[in-house]
Amino acid sequence: MGKVKKSDIMEILDSYDKSDITIATLGSHTALHILRGAKQEGFKTAVVCEKGKEVPYERFGVADEFIFVDEYKDIVKEEVQEKLRSLNAIVVPHGSFVAYAGLSNVEDKFNVPMFGNRDILRWEAERDKEREMITKAEIRMPNKYDKPEDIDKAVMVKFPGARGGQGYFICSSFDEFNEKIDEMKARDWITDDDVKDAHIEEYVCGTNFCIHYFYSALNDEVEVLGMDSRYETNIDGIVRIPAQDQIEANLSPSYVVSGNHPVVIRESLLPKVFENGDKLVESAKELVAPGMNGPFCLQCLVNDDREIVIFEMSARIDGGTNSFMNGSAYSYIQFGEEMSMGRRISREIKNAIAQDKLDVIIT
Numbered sequence: 001m002g003k004v005k006k007s008d009i010m011e012i013l014d015s016y017d018k019s020d021i022t023i024a025t026l027g028s029h030t031a032l033h034i035l036r037g038a039k040q041e042g043f044k045t046a047v048v049c050e051k052g053k054e055v056p057y058e059r060f061g062v063a064d065e066f067i068f069v070d071e072y073k074d075i076v077k078e079e080v081q082e083k084l085r086s087l088n089a090i091v092v093p094h095g096s097f098v099a100y101a102g103l104s105n106v107e108d109k110f111n112v113p114m115f116g117n118r119d120i121l122r123w124e125a126e127r128d129k130e131r132e133m134i135t136k137a138e139i140r141m142p143n144k145y146d147k148p149e150d151i152d153k154a155v156m157v158k159f160p161g162a163r164g165g166q167g168y169f170i171c172s173s174f175d176e177f178n179e180k181i182d183e184m185k186a187r188d189w190i191t192d193d194d195v196k197d198a199h200i201e202e203y204v205c206g207t208n209f210c211i212h213y214f215y216s217a218l219n220d221e222v223e224v225l226g227m228d229s230r231y232e233t234n235i236d237g238i239v240r241i242p243a244q245d246q247i248e249a250n251l252s253p254s255y256v257v258s259g260n261h262p263v264v265i266r267e268s269l270l271p272k273v274f275e276n277g278d279k280l281v282e283s284a285k286e287l288v289a290p291g292m293n294g295p296f297c298l299q300c301l302v303n304d305d306r307e308i309v310i311f312e313m314s315a316r317i318d319g320g321t322n323s324f325m326n327g328s329a330y331s332y333i334q335f336g337e338e339m340s341m342g343r344r345i346s347r348e349i350k351n352a353i354a355q356d357k358l359d360v361i362i363t
Contacts, residue, residue, distance in 0.1 A: 003107055004118070006363055013113050013362060016088040018353050022046050022065065023346055024089040026075060027053055028096035030317050030342065033325040035062035037343030041350050046087055048075050072100035076109045084112045090362065092345055093121065094317045115345055116294040116316060118363045123288055124315040125160060127199040133313070137283035139276050139298075140309050145200040148177045154203035156311070159194045165232055165255035167194065170203055183252055204309045206301035209265055210320040213277045214344050215292040217360050218351055222277040224270075225295075225341055226328030228320035231259035262323040264330075265302070272308050280313070293361060294348065295321070295341050317341055 023038035025031045027049035035045040039062065046065035047057045050072060057063040067083055074080060075097070084091065091097075091114045098106060098121055106118055123129040134141050145151060154172050157180070167189040169180045181198075184190045208230060214223045235253040238246055265273065276298055285291035297318035300310045321341035324331065331339040339347075352358045 004109070004111055004363075008111060009113050009363060010359055012085060012111065013358055016113075018088075018358075020044070020088050021349070021353065022084075022087040022089045023092060023349070024048065024065075024067075024084055024087065025092045025094060026072060026097040026100065027057055028072070028100070029094040029319055030321055031094070032056060032060060032062060033322065033340040033342035034092050034094070034317070034345065035342065036060070036325070037340050038346040040338075040343050041346035043346055043349075044087070046084070046089060048072070048080065048084075072096070073102060073105070075101050076105040081110065081112050089113070090115055090349060092116075092317065092342075093118070095314065095319060098125070098316070113358075113362045115349060115361060116363065117288065117290055117292070120284060120288050120292065120315040123284075124313055127158070127160060127197070130313055133283050133287055134280065134310055136287065137276075137279040139279055140307065142202040142204050142309060142311055144202075148198070148200060149174050151177055151200065155200050156203045158199045158201070158312075159190055160197050160199070165230075165257045168255040170253065180252065189254075201311070204301045204303060204311065206303040206309065208299075208301055209263060209308075210260075210297055210299045210318060211265075211273055211277070212295065212297050212318060212321050212324075212341060213292075214295050214341065214348075215277075215281050216348060217290060217293050218348060218355065218357060222274065222281055223334055223344075224273060224277065225331045225334070225339070225344060226321065226324040227263050227265060227330070228260040228323040229263045230257050230320070231261065232256060233258045257319065260320045260323040262328060266306075269302065269306065269308065276308065276310065284315075290360075293363075294345060297321075317345070 022044040024046040025034045027047045038045045044064045047063040048067045051068050054066055091112050093114055103125055123133055151174055156170055158168050167184045171177045171180050210228050212226045214225050232255045238251055238253055281292050295317040297314040298310050299312040300308050302308055325340045327338040352361050
């Protein structure tokens, strides 16, 4: 089976009743404010859930329809797709959707209209593509090491895909790299295939900001919607232990994201924040048209020279947007009302329907 064609998706979209659109997503990641935001903008909502995982969507009252599956990856089964199409559904992809459904399935088998650019999802999943897009935009990234034997100072080692930091580690030599690889494999956090694809980059010491942008293809404008910082286990637990006890405990740091908190960046850095967003959008347009098209995130560290160093991007809604479900300092300045990223997506869909331009924002 070949790639899902935009023309086929447009045919499905043409058959929809535009006055009765449902916003749908997978029950995980950022589904709560995607669905809540859709209801705020007047849409019906649907969530695809494994049995037992519907509790938050039921208890918070954000879903009108529940589509139950045995496993999340079953969202690509034909009967689930038929149900979504029968609801006039536009699906909002997020990190869990891509991880569970499988990137190839999203590209080749998922014949349901999706918000944003489905072709860009591979550019965040493959580290070399991600680096190409960011460096083409002339945005500062940590230096990359081609092979572990070259490690000569502190580096961060990462692995492909949307895995919320699982298996990431810091090391300073080839021997330490091998030790930590064995440790991560013993915990079943990485596989031999992951090791081949290990991405090794300079460790930048600084404060963490995950900057959430929205590119409106309708307005050709980049908005800064909010920022968060991550709670990561067990590194955040380790730093609460006195240094001497840390050494005695002999704990290996890991960077699995367990939560997020909202932050603001010093105002003098905002021009650079906007510049990075603008540059990445232009780079994405050239490399994988129509480009970012909706929410994206640049994860960065600010060092003591007040330099913003980008170490990762999300080319869709990022989990840190959960930190501003009722809006952020920045979305309030922009809109003067509660504006989560989920609501901003539905606002764009509503505007596209009103302007008869759904083809601009859907793939």
